[in-house]
């Protein structure tokens with residue numbers, strides 16, 4: 313028997329090494345092996361100085377035991393906060409019982425139960441579920457099921473200006489960002505209309521019988537927390553019925569109770585033909601996403617044995633621990649009344665932000681949102697800043713010019729231990745998507761921090777930001 317040569321173990325870091333990495337090494341590996349360009353922005357905002365050691369509830373805890381209030385909420389991925397004890401317990405028990413994860417050969421009790429729960433929380437006959445592991449994957453599944461049900465003669469897809477549906481190639485074709493679309497070759501049978509413009513949609517449907525699908529976020533996240541009135545969704549439903557166009561509602565960010573209803577479209581009392589969830593479906597501990605379709609649509613697309621695997625589960629679709637994590641999350645959502653809490657705390661936060669807008673009209677341009685999905689838009693100060701400060705600001709990165717939200721986000725973290733999120737397409741909007749476990753004391757702490765920061769005035773804020781860069 314030939315002896316196989318011994319394979320030497322490469323110089324691998326262990327799990328304990330990973331946990332113990334210091335900031336210089338984290339920075340070095342990030343720059344050399346992950347994303348040097350992104351590091352540039354992290355440095356600009358001062359986020360590169362923080363090493364998170366733990367996270368619990370509404371807070372991250374850094375290397376200096378500093379508690380950072382999380383109003384970013386992973387762009388809506390943390391409905392249950394960080395490391396919810398019930399989620400942890402369910403996962404630990406699942407591991408201790410040595411449950412199986414990959415279930416492609418057998419029926420999975422976990423995937424079946426999660427699908428049943430999703431059908432239970434979804435209105436109308438949104439009953440058929442595909443499980444995946446990212447919002448993009450769920451949205452790909454949503455667009456594909458609709459395309460197959462609409463048929464080859466109705467292959468045109470309508471989407472909205474300022475939309476964000478993910479970065480995989482199919483949904484990138486429905487994502488309205490020149491930056492993200494780059495020069496990739498995308499699906500060409502698409503039509504872009506202004507968000508919330510029912511006349512544009514009616515005209516498109518009437519003019520082009522090849523349109524078979526319309527894809528819309530119910531609340532635009534990346535576009536800057538933009539909603540459409542209830543009447544828009546009701547008219548959209550009627551138009552889709554009239555023209556037999558399938559409506560795909562992207563609820564990846566605004567679903568799971570964030571808007572104050574399980575799905576944001578429920579505010580309008582209408583039901584889409586297909587929808588998608590991700591982010592908080594993973595309960596902050598797992599990568600879980602779902603497409604949920606009307607049963608007749610699903611059956612038309614994949615209902616027969618010879619069509620069943622056209623878009624069947626991928627390797628990690630319905631993986632065990634992620635499924636039970638999502639099941640526990642859904643139960644917590646209702647047991648702890650988090651959807652109602654989102655509506656109540658969201659209304660409270662909005663009211664307090666409106667008061668701040670009255671106090672600082674030269675700084676805050678608009679506040680808007682539903683539930684705990686709130687946008688705070690600042691005035692463009694690039695032209696109003698005193699002449700002396702303009703050259704200082706102009707040497708900063710292009711992305712931050714005229715964008716007060718970058719300065720405010722950086723200073724909220726540095727001076728007030730508070731984290732907020734930015735918005736892809738509108739750099740003047742801060743996105744507030746705290747966990748749905750947020751209580752009024754957290755809202756008060758956040759608004760007090762913002763009030764104190766805005767009290768420095770635009771010039772003070774810019775000067776303090778610039779000073780933080782030279783340190």
Ligand SMILES: Cc1ncc(COP(=O)(O)O)c(C=O)c1O
Pocket residue numbers: 387445446447448449451476477478479529533534562563564565566590591
């Ligand atoms: C509305 C919406 N759809 C789809 C996606 C894509 O999700 P993922 O990043 O998990 O692929 C996102 C992510 O931000 C989103 O906000």
